[in-house]
Amino acid sequence: MNKLRLLALLAIGFASGPVSSALPADGPADSPSSTSAHRQVLDYKSKRLHVQTDLAPAEAEALYARLEETLKFAAKYWGRDPRGQIECYVVEDLDNWSDAELPHRLARVIVSGVGGATVPRAVGTGSRTRNVPTVFASSRPGVAEHEIVHAYCTQTFGSTGPEWYREGMAEMVVRGCTRESGVQCSREQFASLRIGKGTTVQQILSVGTTGRQISAALKLMMDDPAHDGHHVSSAAWTQRDSDNVVQARDEYLRSWAFCYMLLHNPNYAKRFRTLGKQFVTKQPRAFDEVFAAVRDEINFEYSFLLEHVAEGYRIDLCRWDWRTRFRPLDLGRSHKTRVVAARGFQASGLSVVAGARYTYQADGRWSMSADANDTDADGCVGNSGRLVGVVMDAFELSAPLLLGRHGSFEAPTSGRLYLRCNDPWNEVADNAGQIAVTFRSP
Incomplete structure (x- = not known):
């Protein structure tokens, strides 16, 4: 041997x-x-x-x-x-x-x-x-x-x-763990993953010294x-x-989380399966050859997973929308979008400007589980079910914006506005309903 x-x-x-x-x-x-x-x-x-x-x-x-x-x-x-x-x-x-x-x-x-x-x-x-x-x-x-x-x-x-x-x-x-089952780990492993939330893609790819x-x-x-x-x-x-x-x-646990994310995230799944088959059949193709164009997106989504991971966290439902086109809101114009309850943050298509004020109206109802009463975008006790947003700029997120059924907000920074129904990240799968949101310049 x-x-x-x-x-x-x-x-x-x-x-x-x-x-x-x-x-x-x-x-x-x-x-x-x-x-x-x-x-x-x-x-x-x-x-x-x-x-x-x-x-x-x-x-x-x-x-x-x-x-x-x-x-x-x-x-x-x-x-x-x-x-x-x-x-x-x-x-x-x-x-x-x-x-x-x-x-x-x-x-x-x-x-x-x-x-x-x-x-x-x-x-x-x-x-x-x-x-x-x-x-x-x-x-x-x-x-x-x-x-x-x-x-x-x-x-x-x-x-x-x-x-x-x-x-x-x-x-x-x-x-x-399937896509539908969500992430399954012991409490100790969840804690270890969250502690390593700053782990980068490069650190994962460099595993091997130990x-x-x-x-x-x-x-x-x-x-x-x-x-x-x-x-x-x-x-x-x-x-x-x-x-x-x-x-x-610990290193292999984070490698598993990385593979699980790539396999079950529709943004990357097809390319990941192709890359894996090339790995085992000795075809000389590097990770960056396949994913170079979305390296920043993968880094962001992996860090986000490690920060929010919990039992039942659904990679597919909590994926981020990267393909939606974002546009600024011209004076006197409106912008409409739809927010599904059973998803994480979704692209609104609206680019906001730091310090600018926007009014909004949210129509529709949604619920947090099959046996829960439905609610409008104001949500209920503890802000469960409330319409919330974040602004993303250069893969950095603003503090959450607590929105609701109607009102106005001031953009904390310039960037892309994302929206979701406020619910624990590992509990979004049983949500139902959607909200239609209209934005206007005041």
Whole structure:
């Protein structure tokens, strides 16, 4: 095995909670104990998957079914059936496994320290050379499924794409969040995303330094003469290594959010799918070749997502309108627009001038849920359902403008006026109705 190949396929199972930094000091965790009751390693095979695991039979069968479904999903998304059979070792307790049953010297460290890894092995010669992956994973929820996505891409295409794409898409498949379900995360992960709201597209595209540090640590373990010819003990894993795993988990979480946004935002979805297929099929095309013209828009929408993300946040409904033409309001003229309740900020088509005053009239009614009473643009208690606006200038937003059924406002800055029905960002999907708004110069 080419030890350096681990670098490209390390995976941190961040969906499954933190990797413990309290590693065993010696002996018992690395080899079966004569005093322990060991569970049998079970074997499951199909044409495309070979799973060995020490999970209890019912849990093992459920895992096997999930892995098969993950492969089906990956094949459907990337448009190609798996090539050959993927070997997968899923470990609940390392005490149940002898070294002979884990066919890689780093298997114990991978499972107990990293969480999971897909290790490729080159077979064949010349133009017939291909990568045959082997998965090593802990039994924590989501880790083996995450790794199976890497293994599928490696075996089927020979490539997994850049790190941000590889890790983000693997977790996308595992989570199964659809456009309609909205964002689904743990409270801790939502908090981590919001803390990183200043993360830029360039930072996402540059993800990889932490993974390289983890890979370098594993290579040092393999090269250590003390481990020559033997499985590396999980005691070789250090606190610094554990800290790197925590850091990588945060990076990969933001990569997942980035991929999720691009895949489910109609502004970018078609181009993102095309780019992804080029990544895995080794077509040399960079992110900026595809998205250079909308790089600022993507930066803005990604930062906006990180700031407002919550359970059920709908990327498609909260997307920003970039194609609408905006015009200033000529003296004595009016401008009409429509605002849908079940959307985020929508382009009004009106360019405003700082300090200028505008009058408006909003007609129609909308509701905040299927069982709620409808209301006009004045909204109800706590400004729920109220017509609100913001002015965007150079991708910066003004403070919100509390509008309503009728009145006037002074533009806080020059720019483009966007409007929405005031409601928590993750609750807009069940809104109904629309408002027609007419603007005039006083």
